[in-house]
Amino acid sequence: MKISSLIISILCASAFNSMAFQVKNNIDYLFNLSLEELLKVKVTGSTLTPKELKIVPSAVTMFTHQEINNLGLDTLDELMNLVPGFQSYRSSISSIDYPFSSRGRRIGNPGSEILILVDGTRLAEPRTSGSILIVPKYPLVQIERVEFIRGPGSAVYGSNAMMGVINIITRSNVNEMNVSYGFFNRRKGHLLTSKKIGGVTVDFFGYIDMDEGDNYRVEDTFSVNRIGTEDPRDLANLNMKLQWQDTFLNLQHSQYKVEDFYSFDNLSNGFNEESARLTIFSLKQDFDWRAIESYIRLDYARSRFTTSQQLSAPGTFAAISSPASDDALFGIADFNDNTETRILWNNDWGIKPQSSLQFGIELRHIHIPESFFENNFDVGDLTSGIIPIRYYGSLLATTLIQAASKRDIVGLYGQYQHQLFENTHLTLGLRHDDFSSIGSQLSPRFGFSAQSNFTRAFKRWTGTTPHQYRGRSQ
Template identity: 30%
Template sequence: MKLLRCSALFSIVVASTISSVAHSTEEQDLFSLSFEDLLEVHVDLATKTTETLSSVPSTMTVFNRKQIQALGIDNAYEIMNFVPGMQSTRGDWVGAVPKDHARGVYLDSGNVLVMINGERVNESSFGKASVYMPYIPIEVIEKIEFIRGPGSAIYGSNAFLGVMNIVTSKERNAMQLVVGNNGRYGATGQFNRTVNDSTAVYATFSYDQKDGESYPQGVKDPLEAIYLEAGVDYKKLKLSARYNKTELDEFLNLAGYSKQNQHTSDNTFVGIKYNWVNNDKLKLDSSYSYTEHNISSAGLIVAFDDMPDFLVGPAWQTTDSKFETELSYQFNNQWQLAAGVEYSEAKQVEAGVRTSYYDDQSGLIIIDPSYYQQGIVTVMDFPEFAALKYTFETYSAYGQLKIPYTKAFTLYVGARYDEVNNIDSKLSPRLAGVYVINPEHTVKLQYGESFRTPVTNELFSNDDVTVGNPALRSESVKTTELVWHFQTSELQANAVLFYNELNDFINIEPTQSNDALFTFANSFNSQNSGIELDGTWQSNKEFSVTGTYTQYFEDPINASFKRFASLVTSYNLSDSWQLSLNVLWRDKVEVSSVSGAYFKQSAYTLLGGSLKWQLNAKSQLMLKAENLLGKQYNVFDPRMDNGAVAGTTEDLSLHYQFNF
């Protein structure tokens, strides 16, 4: 396959540098990370100032590399299932593309901002990151930080109900091979070298392929994915580049199961960052980044008895350019300022269609045997999609001030202003107070506002499934949180009460048009609230357990789980063996679908985990498992006739890693 040939070529190029690596870096032993290290992990996602989980003024969850690997999962989006208030499931388009749930909102519109190394992945046509980047291999990840709740005061649009920042590995020399059930195999390589005192280089490649599990609808869920990353740090200059491509055919696309379904997406990113000043008081950076997103998809709309099936989908390209300058400054009175200005241009460059029926003369999709194209063809510059070629220009400025009012009480004040030309302007304020009662107990009170700008698909779409609404306004949320944080040398626990006021929410609605099934509208204003609990207990070096529980006080927006929980246990069997088991629990869901069909999924539990054997100081073997018992279950999607999307089945894989 094309992806396999590309992966092999990249492997040869990168592998040629191995022999010149003077000093290899060994991965830390699996069991060497102490509980105190976990408590004091540094995060700067929420404030642009270095904080710990105890002092940070946002509700946060952080996973390091060892924790991620122990979960037995493969895709970064799956980590959401172990975060209070967040979930990741399948949806109707594309079924194997992860669909995020956050704080009682189950919509397909990008209400969680996804970033890789601080650079946004969400783009301007569909909004959600996973449509264009549905698979991010966990092997390339060093750490993942989650903001649970609003983040627009720093990150602007899409940082609505949460932020996920994926930090990739840049200081690792390792090779990993994987084989598994359902025809899975893959490889990951990570390389870095310090050339001299002023220059360092790194490179990463990852390739994954699987045939997929068979489903009752007569389809599989195959995957082929490649991820490439490279960079150079030279004195004060940082250059980085990233490319990924994912194929997800068959399974479910546009609410239709079919072996003819097709979905391919890719992203190319390049970035440059320069540090102007870096001393004890002032740090000043400027950066430029460019990202190109491509999607080529087609899903079954109608299966005919007397003529070939009708399939349709987008052939779209969007680009993102961003200039940013940000600074941090520490005053003599210990106040800290983080501020920045930003200009971004998000553009939909191509708006073609992939269809099995087309009339070249009229430029229309006409479902008639005489217009059948003998398969799926790509039509660029599709007339009905012309309005999708739109450019969003955004001018932004933000500032966050950390005020240590007393030794026990710290105040955070900040806001961001975004001017989206011809669409909207938004001020996103934020206020938080952190009070340390004693070394064990900390209380936080937080208020923030966030927004999400409508995307081109919502504003201007015009196909057989949806028709856009150019009159849409940005949706917004006002969030108040009360947080209690507790920690000792053996236990860390958090309890979070949140209240959201949701305004101008954009949702799909049935339309009376003969040309489409749905449209978009600022459907409603609403409120929701809930409690999020999590805790980690490490009784000794050998055993630890982490649990989460979420309870919403109102029904979710679009039917989803009102209660859910997770439990992760790790036990060091010896100096070289570790067993980790995890359980995901989901409450029942009962609802009527758009067609009137009744959907019911009883409460269920999924078991997963990993077994790791440290062969020696440089190599390890790990067995991973997801849905170990092969539980069959469905998740609800309102656009399916019966409301049901098949959940993932058992996934077993064996990983061998060698550090050099």
């Protein structure tokens, strides 16, 4: 894995820089705040603007880096189980997939109904618009603050926010390195470094996590016997941020590879394998015009997901294949070169000290090429009921499993926020999304919050249609 080797080299080289260990966390101030002051910590993911936790029109749980560090957790899926309304669990899809859900509802394995944002960029596979299959173990050490927003958010973000939003803000201006070794020959390390080169500020994050897996004794999928298996894995993450005045560049890359164990409910040591990679490039330009603060963002994402699996026991198709063969059915699915381009123009107009208007437009173009299934028995014959089933003797890409497709999404949104009284706030919002070849979706928003005293507050948020906030998953 080339990215893993690069990160390892950087970690080793940085070990000689003693300054990397002299770090002062820039959120230590939170531990000196009173409970009342903590409620005034700003949340940005709910309204696209910094608002105090007690007045945002959403149910929000927030964790800071120091809080996460004190919990001793490694990845985002682990943290989800400490969030009211969120659930995450291991599945037999593969050894590394941890599907998650919000409020007990999950529509599909990719997790496309919960939107994950990293510094404003969608963290999702273009093919499925979900993150579970492509970035299953997001490292917490990179996170400065994370906001878990329960309930629909499509009135703000459009599609893929039907059941919730996870808004991640990554760490900056940090110099830190850590290398560890543990059970199962686990090697883990990360590097955070920040430099200023001329007028450009550069923040770099590199992360690796590799182990040989645990030993399991489980029932064989294709026989009555019990067999041994392992779940080794290699993961790597990279995040580089550059800022020059009001211009921001960001490169994110994530990849992993796992072997053996389960693959889509089946065991096959030596053949089962899953790998994925996601690369996202972002460009953001801030600018102001009178009382309006605006930015334009351009995101480009490319992904690849590959899975190898055994689908039948040996001899299953011996009597109905041509030529006849006792081989098991093996297959490899490679979903490569899936891309998404996104352009976002967002505006925040401070009309008065007590009121503001947010509005903008979002354009997304998704391109999915055709993909074929490499199989030794023709899966197309099998699914079509064609007998005899053609047997090839080796893995050939003969079965189309994903047709080429394109989709354009245009979203227009507006949101009005007004402070009615000192402790009373009103939020009104509306978003219209148009999906090519599918149709359109209108997502309204109404939010009201009032605080009678320090210990008591009332919030109400809803929509005016049965499918409030709902956007269509891709």
